Amino acid sequence: MMEHTPFDHAPDxxxxxxxxxxxxxxxxxxxxxxxRAAVTTRDDQWDVLERWARxxxxxxxxxxxxxxxLGVRQLAQPExxxxxxxxxxxxxxxxxxxxxxxxxxxxxxxxxx
Amino acid sequence: MEDADLARAAxxxxxxxxxxxxxxxxxxxxxxxxxxxxxxxxADDAVQEGMLAAWRAIDRYDPARPFRPWLMRIVVNAAxxxxxxxxxxxxxxxxxxxxxxxxxxxxxxxxxxxxxxxxASLATLPERQRIALVLFDAEGWGHAEIAAxxxxxxxxVRSYVFHARRAMRRELASLAEGMR
Numbered sequence: 001m002m003e004h005t006p007f008d009h010a011p012d013x014x015x016x017x018x019x020x021x022x023x024x025x026x027x028x029x030x031x032x033x034x035x036r037a038a039v040t041t042r043d044d045q046w047d048v049l050e051r052w053a054r055x056x057x058x059x060x061x062x063x064x065x066x067x068x069x070l071g072v073r074q075l076a077q078p079e080x081x082x083x084x085x086x087x088x089x090x091x092x093x094x095x096x097x098x099x100x101x102x103x104x105x106x107x108x109x110x111x112x113x
Numbered sequence: 114m115e116d117a118d119l120a121r122a123a124x125x126x127x128x129x130x131x132x133x134x135x136x137x138x139x140x141x142x143x144x145x146x147x148x149x150x151x152x153x154x155x156a157d158d159a160v161q162e163g164m165l166a167a168w169r170a171i172d173r174y175d176p177a178r179p180f181r182p183w184l185m186r187i188v189v190n191a192a193x194x195x196x197x198x199x200x201x202x203x204x205x206x207x208x209x210x211x212x213x214x215x216x217x218x219x220x221x222x223x224x225x226x227x228x229x230x231x232x233a234s235l236a237t238l239p240e241r242q243r244i245a246l247v248l249f250d251a252e253g254w255g256h257a258e259i260a261a262x263x264x265x266x267x268x269x270v271r272s273y274v275f276h277a278r279r280a281m282r283r284e285l286a287s288l289a290e291g292m293r
Binding site: 011012015016018019020021022023024025028031032034035036038039040 | 128131132135136139140143144147148153156157160161164165168227228231232235246247249250251252253278281282285
């Protein structure tokens with residue numbers, strides 16, 4: 001079992017003084033000044049960055065949306081072209097002297113629905 | 114003005130109020146960081162990082178609870194992170210940067226040796242024992258406050274302080290023998 005003494009319940013002033021002396025370090029006032037300055041300055045920088053970033057993030061989002069819309073539109077284009085092809089296939093089938101293939105019949109039925 | 118009042122003002126964006134909290138707790142934070150890191154510059158950087166993190170998170174501080182352990186927990190974590198980052202780097206002793214206080218060369222050398230030995234003795238302790246010892250004996254914190262700062266039960270803090278003191282007293286006694 002661990003032996004605690006009544007002295008363990010209160011700080012040891014001698015040991016405390018030695019530790020403070022060894023760990024405080026030089027120029028405590030200058031250190032505090034540095035920390036205060038660093039905290040507020042760096043925070044200002046974050047504020048500036050945030051203020052700067054907000055409208056630009058919005059602009060980037062709008063630009064990305066536009067690019068996405070154009071991309072989707074571009075992908076949809078071949079389907080429209082395919083539709084034109086099918087329509088012209090049906091016309092050519094009617095005009096042709098050859099009997100239509102089963103695919104051409106199915107395509108024209110599908111198109112007429 | 115109480116810490117909690119200053120923290121409330123800081124949470125509303127009052128940087129001056131947070132500056133006053135830095136003034137109140139910065140030196141204790143520096144000592145705790147030095148007990149963890151030993152390297153002066155790393156310790157000072159860790160305090161700065163910790164204070165900055167606390168400033169950014171000040172709106173998450175609950176004013177119903179004590180401010181000091183909340184802040185110290187952030188600073189201690191910053192110091193532990195820094196130590197992990199610099200694990201491979203060998204720390205230099207603190208001795209050469211301490212104030213001279215106008216002592217003569219013999220006393221100066223003796224004082225420097227004592228400090229060096231204290232720092233070296235501290236370094237032999239497990240990390241949490243070291244922090245608990247510094248906060249209890251050097252800063253006069255209560256066991257409960259240290260327990261809150263370290264995130265451990267109060268009984269564990271008592272055990273840390275007990276073992277750390279025993280080891281330190283043994284080291285200091287051998288140092289005193291050597292100086293006679």
